Amino acid sequence: MFFLKENCIHNCIIIGSGPSGYSAAIYAARYGLNPILFSGPNPGGQLTYTNDIENYLGFPESIDGISFMDNCKKQALRFNTKILNKTINKVILSNDIGGTHRVFFGKSQDYLDSIGIIIATGSSSSFLGIKKEKELVGLGISFCATCDGFFHKEKDVAVVGGGDSALEETLYLSKICKKVYLLVRKNYLKASKILQKKVFEKKNVEINFSSIVTEIIGNDFLEGIKIFEKKNKTIRTVLLSGLFVAIGHIPNTDIFKNQINLDNKGYIIVKKGSTITNKPGVFAAGDVMDINYRQAITSASTGCMAAIDLDKYLSSL
Structure with missing residues (x-):
């Protein structure tokens, strides 16, 4: 021994x-x-x-x-x-x-x-489990808005998640970013009602229900993502400066x-x-x-x- x-x-x-x-x-x-x-x-x-x-x-x-x-x-x-x-x-x-x-x-x-x-x-941190995600952590992909949000000031970002943490990240980013896409896998939010109310009131937040990130775009740094929208079964591309994963x-x-x-x-x-x-x-x-x-x-x-x-x-x- x-x-x-x-x-x-x-x-x-x-x-x-x-x-x-x-x-x-x-x-x-x-x-x-x-x-x-x-x-x-x-x-x-x-x-x-x-x-x-x-x-x-x-x-x-x-x-x-x-x-x-x-x-x-x-x-x-x-x-x-x-x-x-x-x-x-x-x-x-x-x-x-x-x-x-x-x-x-x-x-x-x-x-x-x-x-x-x-x-x-x-x-x-819980990962989405898609290609390039781990490689681009710190290069546009983050798990902490208060840590990294400042680097995306006046730019477009996305937050993945529907719970309290995701909405808190969204609210923080909405104060400093040009636009925030909130991507929710389910067709409803799990977060507290008061957080939901605050997010719904933000004009620069776009909430996307039944949406899944299927692909990360960029090699040396994040350039954007592809989103599968389950409701109409379409895939769209969104160019982003930052992607914040808040799924727990x-x-x-x-x-x-x-x-x-x-x-x-x-x-x-x-x-x-x-x-x-x-x-x-x-x-x-x-x-x-x-x-x-x-x-x-x-x-x-x-x-x-x-x-x-x-x-x-x-x-x-």
Whole structure:
């Protein structure tokens, strides 16, 4: 078996390497907890798909997502965080106060034991599942209007989805874009009535029911889309600057099912105003427990909170 220190029980293992994971690592390290961070299958998280970050505090000039997350990693390393470029594939979480939790990784089921665990595995955006979609993420295709909407100011964009998130994206974009096409697969909206009312009142929003994106146009960047309209069974081409996919997020919590309390959408449930889960010594930070905001800055703040909560927990033992 693989051990950083033979037969050692660690204080802090962090699962995930987005803003919440690195923030937790920095604070945990400064508290002397000697954190070990597992970077996971997508080091840096969803921000690595973002070309320009302009709304993160302290960056008056924009910075690309890969560089930003690289800076976060360097800062964590500066405080002697041990970073393992491996993915946790199984956990056994203790129910006992002061109990030891075990995390497994690698094909040979190596494992580490720790009294404290910070889960920062984030969430994954749901994709449409069509060609060129993943290749053009950050090159016209986005999953966050507040992150990337500014780059499409006074241009035509489209939003895919019919729930609250899609309509919130649409309302935000309608303030800065020339025109917003709202593409809804069904013949009705699932969003709250108040959001529907606001969208219907927007003169620069065109709502297209029973519409499906069938093709993405563009090679190096998004140029437009083809839309299949089920009602009249026709396909039309729309030229666009941006396509915002808002058909939901999936929290990365599969390995925690039956191990920790999750809500009906799979997000980790934490004690209000904290990062404390139902398992002693286990804390959750970032998008994996945040269904509302999902911003880099809020993710980083909960990473800080998780480290502080863990330090308090360890100090009480």
